[in-house]
Amino acid sequence: MRQEAAVVKRVEVKSNGADDAYDLRKYGFGECEMDCGSGTSRLFSLLASKDRDFLLSPSGSQLVFYQTIRSRHGLKCLYLRQVKIADLEGKVVGIYFSANWYQPCHKFTPVLAKRIEIVFVSSDEDVNAFDDYRCSMPWLAVPFSDLExxxxxxxxxxxxxxPCLIILQPNNYRQDSIVVDGVDLIYRYGVQAYPFTKERVEELLEKEKDKHTNQTLRDLLTNHKRDFLIGHKIPKQVPVASLIGKTIGLYFSAEWCSPGVEFTPKLASIYQKINQESSLNGHHQDFQIVFVSSDHDQTSFDSYFRTMPWLALPYGDPNIKTLTKYFDIRGIPSLVILGPDGKTVTKQGRNLLNLYQENAYPFTEARVEFLERQADEAAKNLPKSELHSGHGHRLTLVSEGNGGGPFICCDCDEQGSGWAYQCIECGYEVHTKCVRVVDNGPLLREGYS
Known part of the structure; x- marks a missing residue:
């Protein structure tokens, strides 16, 4: 289910906890200055060339020619018509950078809103791929031959x-008339984002913030046809009401996702350790996990769920898509933590478990701050550099405030942050716990330094 979003240069927004999700600045309103020149419209300046004042369209008024092509959808008749760029004046226009060869673009293209004029800018390597991809698009395109x-x-x-989607408002010279992250808006809100103005996005963000502020476990996990989850024991239906007051992990994963298959046994082990500790303290299963499946069929779901000691939403349940969108899940596996009051504690559950294992529980801000202070103290006793058997250069101890930052561990392939050992020369980085120290002698004899 992994979906790659556009990477567009913009002002960095420093994280401010949960409120960062509702920060309007991340959509980049007005960050790209436009200088169109005297008497030239912005759209014409952007989309025309010295030899061309039109775009290609499947439904324009002027037919240039048509051809039959063999696409992934079978034989199709591809019409090449022309639409004058001037005809777009006064409309909301999206400039869509995409390519046939990049799979995440195929996932995004059908989602793209239909209430704006879209202009496709191809990153394809040849005209056949361009034509094939255009068969799935009902909108305009810059001719493939116009490389400049x-x-x-x-x-x-x-x-x-x-994929990248730049949205232009018809009001040429307003500061907020450009949105540089239309992909994220479409993923999160679909056609509701129209007309993509600053005011509309502010309204959507405020509504979303209110939903998260007032969310309950019942709101998230039940619907008008179902008030239960499924388990492994008899009875297999477990009322959602029985989970109220517990810390809940929503586990987004699928059998086809190899990182998820690798992470699941680790999560199961930690889950059991947390609940064993709770039992020793006189509590019964204070921590519960709910599997939110992205499996492609019931058989895969059943097979994968059998490896899990927790509960699940039924396969194909409508709440699965709702939760994926609500928590803005872009990649799996992902673990969202809900507190005993049903409110979101963190969407970084997987990362916290990789860093702190069962000690991360109950995942609260206070708990994480305590663990970070503990890690800082422990780091004082760590060597400033190490020779690690998995790499050929000496690794240097770094922290987020001293050359480090969020990373993917090159040893265990899991997320990391805080203290790490890093090779500045190669960009190689590992958790401190993943370092396998070796004696200097063998490394140096084999050409390591």
């Missing part, structure tokens, strides 16, 4: 990744 216009658009908006 495509490059100029990418430079203008600092496009560094695809």
């Amino acid at each position: 216009s495509k490059r100029a658009l990418s430079r203008k908006f600092d496009v560094e990744g695809i």
Whole structure:
């Protein structure tokens, strides 16, 4: 279910806890200055070339020619029509950077809203791939042969990744008339984001913030047809009401996701340790996990769920899509933690478990701050550098405030932050716990330094 979003240069927004999710600045309103020149419309300046004042369209008024092509959907008749760029004036326009060869773009393209004029800017390597991809699109396109216009658009908006959607408002010179992260808006809100103005996005963010502030476990996990979860024991239906007052982990994963399959046994072990500790303190299963499946079929779901000692939403349940969108899940496995009051504690449950194992429980801000202070104290006794058997250079101890930051451990392939051992020369980085210290002698004899 992994979905890659556009990477567009913009002002960095420092995290401010949960409220960062509702920060309007991350959508980049007005961050790209437009200088169109005297008497030239912005759209014409962006989309036209010295030899072209039109775009390609499947439904324009002027038919240039048509051809039959063999696409992934079978034989299709591809019409090449022209639409004048001037016809787009006064409309909301999205400039869509995408490519046929990049799978995440195929997931995003059908989601794209239909209430705006879209102009496709291709990153395909040949015209056949361009034509094949255009068969799935009902909108306009910059001709594949116009390389200079495509490059100029990418430079203008600092496009560094695809899919990327730049949204332009018809009001040429307002500061907030450009949105540089339309992909995220479409993923999160779909057609509700229209007309993509600053005011509309502020309204959506405020509604979303209110939902999260007032959320309950029943709101998240039940619907009008179901008030239970499924388990392994008899009876297999477990009332959602029985989970109220517990710390809940929503585990987004799937059998086809190899990182999820690798993480699940680790999560199961930690889950059992947390509940064993709770039992010793006189509590019964204070921590519960609910599997939110992205499996493609019932058989895969059943097979994967059998490896888990917790509960699950039924396969294909409508709440699965709702929760995925509500918590903005872009990649799996992902673990969202809910507190005993049903409110979101953190969406970084997987990362916290990788860092602190069962000690991360109950995942609260106070608990994480305590563990960070504990890690800082422990780091005082760690060597400033180490020779690690998994790498050829000496690794240096770093922290977030001293050359480090969030990373993927090159040894265990899991997320990390805080203290780490890093090779500045290679970008190699591992958790402090993943270092396998070796004696200097053998390393140096084998050419390590």
